[in-house]
Amino acid sequence: MKSSEPLTPVTAYTRRRSRAVRSLVLLVLFALVWTGFWLLGASAPQRFEDDVEHFKYGSIGSDNAERGLPYWIFTVLPEVFPEHLPPGGKGYEAFGLLVEPGRDRPVGFSKRRVFGIDLLGLNCALCHTSVVRDDPGTEPRLVVGMPANTVDLQGLFQFIFRCAGDGRFTEANLLAAIEGHVDLNFIERILYRIAIARFRETVLAQRDKLEYWNDIPAFGPGRVDTFGPYATLLFGMGVDGLIGTSDFPSLWNQNPRVGMELHWDGNNDSVEERNRSASIGAGNTPESMDEESLARLAEWIGDLPPPPLPAERVDRSKVDLGRTLFGKHCANCHAFDGERVGKVEPLANVGTDPHRTDAFTVELAKQMNTLGEGYPWKFTRFKTTDGYANQPLDGIWARAPYLHNGSVPTLWDLLLDPDERPKTFYRGDASYDWENVGFRSDRPKDEERRLFLFDTTLPGNGNGGHLYGVDLEPESKRALVEYMKTL
Amino acid sequence: MEAVRSPNAERHEEDRDQIFQPLSFRSGLRVKNRLFRSSISGTFDEYNGHGTHARLNWEESFARGGIGAIISSFVPVTVRGRILPRYATIDDDDKIPFWREVGRRVHAHDCRFLLQLSHSGRQQDVGGVENLYRVARSSTSKKDYFHGILSQAMSRGEIGQIVQLFADGAERAQKAGLDGVELHGANGYLLTQFLSSGINDRVDEYGGGVEGRARFVLEIVRAIRKRVGSGFHLQMKINAVDHNSWLYPWEKAGNRLEETLKICTILEDDGAGVDAFHVSSGSTFPHPRNPPGDFPVGEAPLWYDVMLSSGVRTGLNQRIFKNRFLASLFRKFWLWRRGKVIEGINAEYARDIRNHVNVPVVCTGGFQHAHVIADVIRRGWCDGVTIARPLIANRDLPKILEQANGPEPSKECTYCNKCLLNDLENPLGCYELSRYDGATFEERYANMMRSVMSVFEPPAFGPKAESGPEPAAAEIAEKGRAR
Numbered sequence: 028m029k030s031s032e033p034l035t036p037v038t039a040y041t042r043r044r045s046r047a048v049r050s051l052v053l054l055v056l057f058a059l060v061w062t063g064f065w066l067l068g069a070s071a072p073q074r075f076e077d078d079v080e081h082f083k084y085g086s087i088g089s090d091n092a093e094r095g096l097p098y099w100i101f102t103v104l105p106e107v108f109p110e111h112l113p114p115g116g117k118g119y120e121a122f123g124l125l126v127e128p129g130r131d132r133p134v135g136f137s138k139r140r141v142f143g144i145d146l147l148g149l150n151c152a153l154c155h156t157s158v159v160r161d162d163p164g165t166e167p168r169l170v171v172g173m174p175a176n177t178v179d180l181q182g183l184f185q186f187i188f189r190c191a192g193d194g195r196f197t198e199a200n201l202l203a204a205i206e207g208h209v210d211l212n213f214i215e216r217i218l219y220r221i222a223i224a225r226f227r228e229t230v231l232a233q234r235d236k237l238e239y240w241n242d243i244p245a246f247g248p249g250r251v252d253t254f255g256p257y258a259t260l261l262f263g264m265g266v267d268g269l270i271g272t273s274d275f276p277s278l279w280n281q282n283p284r285v286g287m288e289l290h291w292d293g294n295n296d297s298v299e300e301r302n303r304s305a306s307i308g309a310g311n312t313p314e315s316m317d318e319e320s321l322a323r324l325a326e327w328i329g330d331l332p333p334p335p336l337p338a339e340r341v342d343r344s345k346v347d348l349g350r351t352l353f354g355k356h357c358a359n360c361h362a363f364d365g366e367r368v369g370k371v372e373p374l375a376n377v378g379t380d381p382h383r384t385d386a387f388t389v390e391l392a393k394q395m396n397t398l399g400e401g402y403p404w405k406f407t408r409f410k411t412t413d414g415y416a417n418q419p420l421d422g423i424w425a426r427a428p429y430l431h432n433g434s435v436p437t438l439w440d441l442l443l444d445p446d447e448r449p450k451t452f453y454r455g456d457a458s459y460d461w462e463n464v465g466f467r468s469d470r471p472k473d474e475e476r477r478l479f480l481f482d483t484t485l486p487g488n489g490n491g492g493h494l495y496g497v498d499l500e501p502e503s504k505r506a507l508v509e510y511m512k513t514l
Numbered sequence: 515m516e517a518v519r520s521p522n523a524e525r526h527e528e529d530r531d532q533i534f535q536p537l538s539f540r541s542g543l544r545v546k547n548r549l550f551r552s553s554i555s556g557t558f559d560e561y562n563g564h565g566t567h568a569r570l571n572w573e574e575s576f577a578r579g580g581i582g583a584i585i586s587s588f589v590p591v592t593v594r595g596r597i598l599p600r601y602a603t604i605d606d607d608d609k610i611p612f613w614r615e616v617g618r619r620v621h622a623h624d625c626r627f628l629l630q631l632s633h634s635g636r637q638q639d640v641g642g643v644e645n646l647y648r649v650a651r652s653s654t655s656k657k658d659y660f661h662g663i664l665s666q667a668m669s670r671g672e673i674g675q676i677v678q679l680f681a682d683g684a685e686r687a688q689k690a691g692l693d694g695v696e697l698h699g700a701n702g703y704l705l706t707q708f709l710s711s712g713i714n715d716r717v718d719e720y721g722g723g724v725e726g727r728a729r730f731v732l733e734i735v736r737a738i739r740k741r742v743g744s745g746f747h748l749q750m751k752i753n754a755v756d757h758n759s760w761l762y763p764w765e766k767a768g769n770r771l772e773e774t775l776k777i778c779t780i781l782e783d784d785g786a787g788v789d790a791f792h793v794s795s796g797s798t799f800p801h802p803r804n805p806p807g808d809f810p811v812g813e814a815p816l817w818y819d820v821m822l823s824s825g826v827r828t829g830l831n832q833r834i835f836k837n838r839f840l841a842s843l844f845r846k847f848w849l850w851r852r853g854k855v856i857e858g859i860n861a862e863y864a865r866d867i868r869n870h871v872n873v874p875v876v877c878t879g880g881f882q883h884a885h886v887i888a889d890v891i892r893r894g895w896c897d898g899v900t901i902a903r904p905l906i907a908n909r910d911l912p913k914i915l916e917q918a919n920g921p922e923p924s925k926e927c928t929y930c931n932k933c934l935l936n937d938l939e940n941p942l943g944c945y946e947l948s949r950y951d952g953a954t955f956e957e958r959y960a961n962m963m964r965s966v967m968s969v970f971e972p973p974a975f976g977p978k979a980e981s982g983p984e985p986a987a988a989e990i991a992e993k994g995r996a997r
């Protein structure tokens with residue numbers, strides 16, 4: 028047939044229809060494949076080449092469907108509910124979260140797409156990374172592995188609780204805010220509607236289980252009640268009268284800690300159990316644990332060196348004396364080769380605030396040892412103690428404030444008689460006091476945000492005990508402090 | 515149908531007298547009994563519409579069987595309005611001689627012959643090569659929903675032309691010496707497409723209410739009357755009820771009986787209009803109600819293929835027919851849509867129409883037994899009945915009915931509708947194997963073929979061609995002289 032001959036009307040119609048059907052089928056196929064890819068394909072956990080990047084932003088498995096925070100919901104909360112932020116605060120920086128330039132999320136959050144929704148998961152860096160401002164007026168620098176001195180975890184959560192409990196936390200309001208940032212497609216809009224409703228429900232349920240927070244002194248930045256939430260959220264236990272609030276610890280040098288009694292109260296002597304239990308605190312479930320990532324991080328923190336204190340800040344002339352004094356008065360408990368290092372010091376000896384060790388009860392230890400049922404790593408090593416573990420002092424300068432509950436702002440203060448130690452001081456300042464070794468604690472606001480007034484008279488916040496070295500001469504104390512800068 | 519008297523041998527004479535009473539119409543048409551052969555076509559003719567000796571044989575066979583009048587096959591008034599090729603047409607004066615010969619053959623048996631003036635509209639099963647590049651014309655541009663035959667609404671100009679084509683056709687029938695014409699206004703063809711509220715979606719004066727929709731047919735009636743006068747019989751085959759949503763429930767239901775009654779009044783045109791009504795039902799052809807019977811799932815996939823290139827839903831239908839499961843579902847659906855009654859399926863509709871109009875009414879649908887036919891006439895539901903398939907099965911059915919209540923049970927038309935499906939590709943005849951004598955399949959089949967092919971006997975040429983084509987040839991010569 029010559030191409031110039033017309034088609035019969037029926038042929039023309041059926042061809043048009045076939046073309047339409049074909050395009051429709053293609054379109055549907057494409058949409059299916061696309062949706063499939065998009066729903067399932069993109070859910071690989073995020074990894075970074077660089078160990079530090081991976082530590083700060085990589086996944087440990089907590090960005091899972093069950094406990095991950097939908098990225099866009101999390102992101103728009105401060106703009107939808109500015110009134111629930113601390114006065115004057117803008118974004119999550121108001122809670123001391125660290126936001127590096129060019130990043131779509133604060134340090135300590137991994138991001139992963141699950142069922143078409145970007146989820147955030149908490150990772151180790153959230154509580155174990157911080158900033159130090161070397162001199163007034165300079166930019167703070169980031170130090171990984173360091174206790175998150177500025178991060179007010181409780182403030183952050185309570186902010187989210189307040190948002191979710193607000194009448195304006197509706198699908199329409201949240202979606203409108205989200206669509207101010209991204210164009211959602213039809214499916215995403217549906218998914219977000221579901222996610223928003225679910226988010227509200229789960230957050231409010233968590234809020235109710237963490238009600239006890241209102242009955243105990245606020246954590247303030249740099250601190251957390253580690254085990255209380257396990258008790259209430261995971262095991263449905265009551266925690267009446269228990270106050271387990273304590274400082275975030277540092278993460279470096281884990282290899283030399285193998286075999287030590289870990290956690291402030293020394294309630295577990297397995298580095299692996301300690302790591303896994305912390306990752307559960309961050310949002311992992313036994314199934315969701317990203318074994319590869321956890322192993323990689325464990326290896327990395329195994330020999331991560333502590334950050335050196337800048338050499339020019341040390342008065343070398345005093346270091347030798349300090350070393351001698353340290354050897355005499357401290358090393359037995361606090362040097363890696365000390366006899367009592369990594370062992371629990373009974374309360375009767377150390378005399379510090381008892382609440383933290385008391386809060387870890389026999390029942391809770393029992394419950395902790397049920398975690399991981401059916402997994403080769405099932406917990407077995409949790410136990411109660413009657414004191415606090417003697418810590419090696421590597422990188423001690425970056426671990427201020429001191430004592431397990433962070434009740435003493437500087438090393439110098441710790442060498443004072445408890446009566447002379449500051450009764451109240453401000454926590455969360457990034458500026459460093461190189462002379463006394465600790466963060467500045469004398470002002471209600473630093474360059475970025477309002478700080479937290481820490482009151483040592485409140486239960487759990489006591490700054491007494493640990494009388495070691497308080498009787499030394501001031502000169503000796505100075506020498507000791509100078510030496511400890513070098514640890 | 516309610517309350518049909520059961521067959522009663524003792525009362526057969528009474529029934530016979532009822533049936534074999536003459537029927538007269540005001541047009542002057544007089545039929546010797548109350549039995550009409552309803553239209554049945556058969557693709558026997560020349561491709562371009564010239565009649566053949568096979569059709570002469572065909573029509574004569576019914577006349578010989580004793581029928582009072584024959585209503586011709588679907589006779590297109592133009593090739594654009596054909597439903598299948600090889601149906602004799604009346605689109606040109608050059609067809610007159612053939613129809614005259616048909617009349618001559620039939621009249622020889624004291625049988626009247628009415629020519630069914632027809633136009634397919636969009637219900638054009640196979641348009642033929644002449645129409646390959648043409649989209650069928652209709653009242654609507656919506657395609658036919660059964661086969662998906664494409665359609666385009668006619669302009670006023672086209673409507674006027676077609677009115678004239680019908681008038682031309684009537685005039686030719688008259689010139690051919692036939693006894694009258696019937697307008698094919700039923701079963702979904704062009705006139706139905708205008709009359710039906712389920713199909714006609716026009717917004718001009720040819721659509722809308724009953725009057726608008728009937729305007730086209732009324733114009734045809736008037737145009738015909740103008741040409742042929744009041745002495746030439748003109749009757750209208752009409753759907754009492756359209757049942758237009760039989761296949762797809764979302765289609766509009768079409769005309770209800772009340773609307774049809776109004777249409778009938780309009781077409782009577784105060785006494786100047788039609789001389790009789792022929793009552794059918796169902797706005798498509800075929801339709802579960804017409805021809806009422808079975809859906810032959812075995813035949814459908816064999817013969818429906820000829821329609822594949824005609825519409826845009828034929829492929830879908832054929833896939834259904836070819837799939838044994840779907841086909842059997844379709845058959846069940848078909849039977850359910852038909853209902854229980856076959857014989858006299860339209861009789862009550864005929865009653866209502868006859869009560870309403872001032873002219874005689876004949877009724878189609880399943881008639882095969884004397885007691886049923888006599889009963890509907892006796893009750894005054896209709897004045898006569900038209901019969902199609904039972905006559906295909908038994909050409910001498912009138913003679914049988916004179917003697918008995920009906921054919922022997924093994925020889926009855928089973929309403930299997932195999933003839934209908936075969937008509938698409940094969941010579942029309944009775945294809946119900948079980949009706950044929952023979953001990954084996956082969957014998958029965960051979961007998962069936964003999965019966966079906968008998969329409970070609972005697973052949974046009976040869977020793978048996980007693981009443982061959984000479985008269986027709988003579989007509990042509992006569993026409994040639996007239997020019």
Ligand SMILES: Cc1cc2nc3c(=O)[nH]c(=O)nc-3n(C[C@H](O)[C@H](O)[C@H](O)COP(=O)(O)O)c2cc1C
Nearest residue numbers: 552553554555587588805878879880901902903934
């Ligand atoms: C094969 C076949 C062809 C038909 N062709 C026509 C036709 O051309 N015009 C018409 O009005 N009816 C036609 N009909 C319908 C019949 O005329 C008749 O109305 C219908 O079959 C019901 O009558 P019956 O039960 O006696 O067969 C046809 C029916 C069959 C079976």
Ligand code: SF4
Nearest residue numbers: 927928930931933944
């Ligand atoms: S094929 Fe024969 S038996 Fe079947 S409906 Fe047609 S005429 Fe009747």
